[in-house]
Amino acid sequence: MTFTLEIHSATTIAHPNIALIKYWGNRDDTLNLPANGSISFNLAALEARTNVTFNLDFPADQLVINQEPAGGLALARVSAMLDLVRAMAKLNVHALVESTLNFPIGTGIASSAAGFAALALAASRAAGLDLNDKKLSCLARRGSGSACRSIPGGFVEWLPGISDETSYAVSFAAPDHWDLVDVIVVLQNQPKKTGSREGHTIAFTSPLQEARVADAPRRLQACRDAIRWKDFGALAEIIELDSNMMHAVMMTSSPPLQYWEAGSIALMQAVPGWRSEGLQVAYTLDAGPNVHLICARKDAEMVREKVLEVSTPVDIIVSGIGGPARIVRSV
Numbered sequence: 364m365t366f367t368l369e370i371h372s373a374t375t376i377a378h379p380n381i382a383l384i385k386y387w388g389n390r391d392d393t394l395n396l397p398a399n400g401s402i403s404f405n406l407a408a409l410e411a412r413t414n415v416t417f418n419l420d421f422p423a424d425q426l427v428i429n430q431e432p433a434g435g436l437a438l439a440r441v442s443a444m445l446d447l448v449r450a451m452a453k454l455n456v457h458a459l460v461e462s463t464l465n466f467p468i469g470t471g472i473a474s475s476a477a478g479f480a481a482l483a484l485a486a487s488r489a490a491g492l493d494l495n496d497k498k499l500s501c502l503a504r505r506g507s508g509s510a511c512r513s514i515p516g517g518f519v520e521w522l523p524g525i526s527d528e529t530s531y532a533v534s535f536a537a538p539d540h541w542d543l544v545d546v547i548v549v550l551q552n553q554p555k556k557t558g559s560r561e562g563h564t565i566a567f568t569s570p571l572q573e574a575r576v577a578d579a580p581r582r583l584q585a586c587r588d589a590i591r592w593k594d595f596g597a598l599a600e601i602i603e604l605d606s607n608m609m610h611a612v613m614m615t616s617s618p619p620l621q622y623w624e625a626g627s628i629a630l631m632q633a634v635p636g637w638r639s640e641g642l643q644v645a646y647t648l649d650a651g652p653n654v655h656l657i658c659a660r661k662d663a664e665m666v667r668e669k670v671l672e673v674s675t676p677v678d679i680i681v682s683g684i685g686g687p688a689r690i691v692r693s694v
Contacts, residue, residue, distance in 0.1 A: 372416035373488040377480035377688035378405040379466070379473035380512045381545050381655050383602045383647065384586050385609040386521065388566030388576070395508040396530050398566065399579035400523045402586050403512045406545055407538070407685030409472065413462040413481035414692075415445075415489045421457035428462050444479065444506045445486055452490035460486075466680065469554030472547065472653060473513075479506030480513035480688045488693050499688070500531035508563070516687035518590055520583070538684040541593050544663050546644075546656040548670050549678040550626040557620055559650040568617040575608045595659065599638060599645030602657065603631075606647040613650070624652040626674040633673050642666060 380403040388398040424442045426433040441460050449455065460482065468474040483503040487494050494502065496514055504511035505527075512519045515534035518541075524530030566572050582605050589598035613620040623631075627648060634646045634656065644658040644666050658666050663681055670679060 371489045371491065372414060372692075372694055373485045373690060374412065374414040374692040375481045375485040375488070375688060375690050376410050376412050377477045377484065377513045378407060378685040379409050379411070379477040380405045380509065380519065381473065381647065381657070382509065382512075382649060383598070383657070384579070384582050384605050385649070386509055387563065387609045387612060387650075388572055389508070389563050390523075392564055394527050394530070395504050396525075396527075397508055397521065397523045398572070398576045400583050401509075401512070401521045402519065402583060402590075403509070403521075404518050404543075404545075405513060405516055405538070405685035405687075406473075406547075406682040408680060408682035409464075409466040409477065409685075411462055411464045411474070411477035411481045412691075413460065413478065413485045415482065415485040416459045417454065417456045417489050418459065419456055421459060424457050425459045426462075427460070428468070429464060440506060441482065444482055444502070447502060447505055448483075448486045448490050448492070451487070452492050454490055458486065458489070467549065467552040469558060472549075472651070473509060473649065475507035475559070476509040476513045479503050479510035482506060483510065483514070484688045484690060488690055496533075496687070497531050500533075501527060504530060507560070509559075514688050517684060520587070534687070535587070536590055538686055541590065541684075542660045543657055543684060544660050545682050546658060546663055546666050546670070547680040547682065548626075548630060548654040548656060548674065548676045549680065550624055550652045550654065550674065550676055552677050562613060562616075562620055562650055565616045565618070565620075566612055569612040569615040571608070571615050572612045575612055578608075595643045595645075598657070599643075602645055602647045603634075610648065620650075622648070622651050626676070627652045627654055629673045630654045630656070630670065633669070637666070637669055642669075
């Protein structure tokens, strides 16, 4: 497709992802090259739906999120990605970006990952490009590091790489490989004071970060093996350790970042006991207070009931494993 008309647009859907082995800290903040690789799966029940329209009549880029005009840093980050797309497509046309998310933004549920994955696909297609998954993943990474993991579907690994072209995410198991769900305990649905983007830049001020990064290959291999063999006990052990290590780095950075709340700690203390009672459940937390309880689908309702015994969440969202980012309309 070539850009010959005054207007081109595309609408896409991408899912947020929950990291089982975490990404925290960059080797290159401009390219969002991560300090270590990571593993995640997409969340089927949650999505960002994004429409990008290039129009020769637009005087500037515009951004609308959940029907509200957005400016400032949000618009600047979107325009920066649009600039990458325009350079690739050799365009000099502004765009309107309209994005709707069906889950809270900026609370540690990977809204940036879903948003920039959807934007990368929609903007590139609207600009007349037909990028493969590797190039799309690289493009999404430039907007938000973890967005690269929302391009493929199922169980995904982000290969850290050493350059812009070698740092991308790939799927290593299909969504139906293992019937797990994420019981997301939403303890706070307001945007956090310090976003992940800012947190990545101070990760190496922690004296613990180098040790965390050095041990990452071992944790990645343990997680891959647990998923491959559907070994829940091994999965629980490694993802809880990895989550705790990341938050230890956050709490010992300068300035320190403390995302846990009382409800977060109560759940982390309770989960091992539930597991000893026979429930297949493990916790992990991204950069926020909300707790992701990874469990077997058969145990999801029991996990939900137990959550309500020890906390008073704003909401509980249950999601299975989602597929890749996809186009729903292109004209």
